[in-house]
Amino acid sequence: MSEPATTAEDFAARRAQPKAEDPGRPDDGVALYVHLPFCAAKCHYCDFFSVPDEGQDIEGMISAILREAELRAPTHPRTVFIGGGTPSLLSVPQLTRFLDGLDAITHWRSSATEVTAECNPESLDVDKAKALKDLGVPRLSIGFQTLNDETLKLFGRVHSVDDSFRAFEAARTAGIEHLNLDMIYAVPDQTAADWARDLARVLELRPEHLSAYNLTFEEDTRFKRWLDQGKLKSSPEDVELEMFHATRDLTSAAGLNAYEISNHATPGEECVHNVGYWRNAEYLGIGPGAVSKVGLTRVGNPRAIQPYLRRIAAAGHATDWREDPDEYARLAETWWLGLRLAEGVNAEEARAAARFSADVSDPALEVAERLESQGFLERFKGEPNERFRLTATGLPLADAAARQFLDGISAE
Numbered sequence: 001m002s003e004p005a006t007t008a009e010d011f012a013a014r015r016a017q018p019k020a021e022d023p024g025r026p027d028d029g030v031a032l033y034v035h036l037p038f039c040a041a042k043c044h045y046c047d048f049f050s051v052p053d054e055g056q057d058i059e060g061m062i063s064a065i066l067r068e069a070e071l072r073a074p075t076h077p078r079t080v081f082i083g084g085g086t087p088s089l090l091s092v093p094q095l096t097r098f099l100d101g102l103d104a105i106t107h108w109r110s111s112a113t114e115v116t117a118e119c120n121p122e123s124l125d126v127d128k129a130k131a132l133k134d135l136g137v138p139r140l141s142i143g144f145q146t147l148n149d150e151t152l153k154l155f156g157r158v159h160s161v162d163d164s165f166r167a168f169e170a171a172r173t174a175g176i177e178h179l180n181l182d183m184i185y186a187v188p189d190q191t192a193a194d195w196a197r198d199l200a201r202v203l204e205l206r207p208e209h210l211s212a213y214n215l216t217f218e219e220d221t222r223f224k225r226w227l228d229q230g231k232l233k234s235s236p237e238d239v240e241l242e243m244f245h246a247t248r249d250l251t252s253a254a255g256l257n258a259y260e261i262s263n264h265a266t267p268g269e270e271c272v273h274n275v276g277y278w279r280n281a282e283y284l285g286i287g288p289g290a291v292s293k294v295g296l297t298r299v300g301n302p303r304a305i306q307p308y309l310r311r312i313a314a315a316g317h318a319t320d321w322r323e324d325p326d327e328y329a330r331l332a333e334t335w336w337l338g339l340r341l342a343e344g345v346n347a348e349e350a351r352a353a354a355r356f357s358a359d360v361s362d363p364a365l366e367v368a369e370r371l372e373s374q375g376f377l378e379r380f381k382g383e384p385n386e387r388f389r390l391t392a393t394g395l396p397l398a399d400a401a402a403r404q405f406l407d408g409i410s411a412e
């Protein structure tokens with residue numbers, strides 16, 4: 001046990017210490033995620049770690065994240081995803097300082113085959129999009145969310161539908177050829193016809209990639225509070241299901257394949273960085289609230305600005321929590337993540353990815369066969385192996401199928 005803190009300095013030093021042991025720098029080439037935590041305002045449904053930018057020290061945060069990169073980031077990352085938060089909220093000089101600094105540390109410009117930055121319509125114009133492209137970011141993801149101005153207000157977003165279309169045009173004018181648009185469906189009072197009409201309008205823009213998530217009411221959000229207080233109503237399940245199927249039909253007719261449950265892309269435009277998450281691959285996240293998977297360990301930084309800054313200044317890393325799941329938990333996780341992908345899961349590959357070595361018959365295969373007999377999973381001949389994937393019946397129930405793996409696989 002360590003000595004008790006007795007002075008104000010002792011307490012300050014304690015607060016600055018990382019709470020968990022950091023697993024160290026991952027191998028060369030591992031995917032890099034950067035979390036820039038500032039937004040123009042906090043959306044009412046959002047549970048990502050982000051804070052309104054007003055009064056925040058953005059320059060100080062850039063310095064801290066670069067310091068963290070020096071100590072933890074992989075060199076030559078294969079992919080880079082700059083998320084948050086709203087990275088497009090940074091000014092061009094701030095983006096330049098940050099991206100040049102990150103390149104000096106990781107050499108991402110010469111190694112990454114895919115680099116994405118998240119943007120919001122209120123902070124993306126032609127100059128910003130062009131600057132991002134010139135700085136080495138060829139792929140942008142724009143948060144449209146809905147084509148209804150009233151719903152944007154309900155969401156607490158600070159842009160209009162017109163702003164969203166203007167941002168899209170700005171990105172194209174700047175020469176951005178890889179664009180994702182984020183949309184949310186199953187909004188209170190939205191009908192399936194409303195959603196189909198809005199989605200068709202978005203698809204007319206011919207984005208290379210579209211993410212469409214159904215609205216969820218996450219803990220510690222205003223939306224969850226309003227739901228509990230009866231001020232908001234969630235969509236009925238049958239309407240949600242109708243919207244889910246409409247999404248697949250309309251995106252497929254527009255030439256976008258559903259390579260993941262909520263993600264659709266024209267061939268070759270799938271988000272390689274995110275596919276890595278679903279394949280349960282390693283990645284390193286830097287910035288407040290960022291999560292990493294290094295080797296078999298998962299770690300996370302504090303979801304708060306000051307503790308993050310204090311720990312980076314004092315210790316160089318800010319690791320706040322650490323999980324070292326056993327091989328059964330790793331196997332369950334590999335299956336439930338992998339089943340989100342259209343490519344599905346091969347049992348042997350999943351065991352290898354989870355480094356599952358227990359001398360027992362494969363417990364995940366038993367769960368998969370049970371779900372297959374219930375019509376939720378099917379086997380198919382993949383390349384080169386037999387694989388499992390969700391059936392048309394199972395797809396909208398992916399979360400319930402995931403529970404079967406998480407609850408059904410353990411050492412007991």
Ligand code: SF4
Nearest residue numbers: 039042043046084085
């Ligand atoms: S802009 Fe995105 S990250 Fe920021 S609060 Fe809204 S949903 Fe969350």
